[in-house]
Amino acid sequence: xxxxxxTVQGRFSAFYPAERATVEVSVHRESAKRQTAFxxxxxAAQTLREQITALHDPAAGPITxxxxxxxxxxxxxxxxxxxxxxxxxxxxxxTFTAKFSDFAALARWIEQASGVxxxxxxxxxxxxxxxxxxxxxxxxxxxxVKDAVAKASVYAQSIGxxxxxxxxxxxxxxxxxxxxxxxxxxxxxxxxAKFGDQGGQPMPALSLKPDDIEVSAVVDARFVAS
Numbered sequence: 001x002x003x004x005x006x007t008v009q010g011r012f013s014a015f016y017p018a019e020r021a022t023v024e025v026s027v028h029r030e031s032a033k034r035q036t037a038f039x040x041x042x043x044a045a046q047t048l049r050e051q052i053t054a055l056h057d058p059a060a061g062p063i064t065x066x067x068x069x070x071x072x073x074x075x076x077x078x079x080x081x082x083x084x085x086x087x088x089x090x091x092x093x094x095t096f097t098a099k100f101s102d103f104a105a106l107a108r109w110i111e112q113a114s115g116v117x118x119x120x121x122x123x124x125x126x127x128x129x130x131x132x133x134x135x136x137x138x139x140x141x142x143x144x145v146k147d148a149v150a151k152a153s154v155y156a157q158s159i160g161x162x163x164x165x166x167x168x169x170x171x172x173x174x175x176x177x178x179x180x181x182x183x184x185x186x187x188x189x190x191x192x193a194k195f196g197d198q199g200g201q202p203m204p205a206l207s208l209k210p211d212d213i214e215v216s217a218v219v220d221a222r223f224v225a226s
Contacts, residue, residue, distance in 0.1 A: 003224040006155050006164060007175065010148025012140050013216035018126035020064070021106050021210065026095045029118045034090040038073055041092035044118050045071070051112060052098055055105065062105035066098040095122070107208050126210035133215070140217040145169060148221035156225035168222040175220045 027048060029040035045068070055063040075088045100106040106124075113119050128136065152164045168175055 003226050004156070004159070004161060006152045006223045006225055008148050008151040008155070008221055008223070009172070010144040010146070010151065010219045010221060011216070012143035012147055013214055014136065014140055014143075015212035015214050016128060016132070016136055018103075018210040018213055019101070019129050019132060020127045021100045021103055021208070022097060022125045022127065023100065023106060023110070024095060024097045024122040024124075025110075025113055026093055026120055026122050027116070027118050028091065028093045028120070030089055030091045032087060032089060034073065034075070037090040037092040038071065040118065041071060041094055044116050045094040045096075047116050048096055048113055048119065051109065052096065055109065062100050062102035062109075063098050064101050066096065068097075069095040103208050103210070110208075124208070126213060128213050128215075136215050137217070140215050141219070144217040144219045145221065148219055149223075152221065152223040152225070156223075161225040164223040164225045166221060166223050168220075170220050172218050172220055175222055 025048065027041050027044045029037045029044065031037040031040065049068065052063060052066050055061075056066060058064050071092055071094050073090065073092045075090045077088050078086050080086055098109075100109075110121055114121065127133075148169070149164070149166070156162065156164050
């Protein structure tokens with residue numbers, strides 16, 4: 001009996017609650033004097049550093065990891081509305097990145113850090129732990145393969161054939177010109193922070209609620225059906 005080759009693409013996505021938040025904050029000061037900008041930035045940065053180290057514990061959190069850039073200093077010569085170049089303005093910036101395991105503690109720290117002059121929150125990214133990512137990725141890959149098997153089985157049955165047998169399974173695009181992947185084969189999407197809408201009213205306490213993390217996988221598979 002002649003075998004029929006069936007080539008399909010299997011997909012699966014799942015959503016998981018965020019477990020870590022990586023926040024980036026920067027300290028920026030500017031002044032007509034270089035030393036004033038530098039000193040103001042380093043003083044504010046020291047305050048932030050003390051806040052962070054007080055919360056840092058790699059095992060227990062709430063901050064499991066953090067880092068800080070060295071101070072950056074630069075100058076610019078602005079122009080006024082009459083087209084005249086003004087005296088130079090000096091800038092200094094230090095950036096901190098911290099990973100939180102406790103989102104309530106993160107909200108409290110952002111409120112505290114924002115009270116330091118010159119500090120601004122640059123970004124917050126939500127993610128899973130490395131161990132969790134490894135586990136769910138294996139599950140998602142397995143479900144993507146099962147999706148490919150189900151598709152191939154339906155195709156075989158629709159033309160009056162019975163069982164299918166896998167002869168090749170690969171990442172998208174690796175089976176040759178018969179299959180073309182649409183986008184990345186595996187993804188774990190980071191989500192941005194959401195702030196509650198208070199309808200213009202003062203917010204008594206900052207509340208952060210992340211979206212779930214999407215983990216997805218795509219596989220190409222080739223089967224023979226008879």
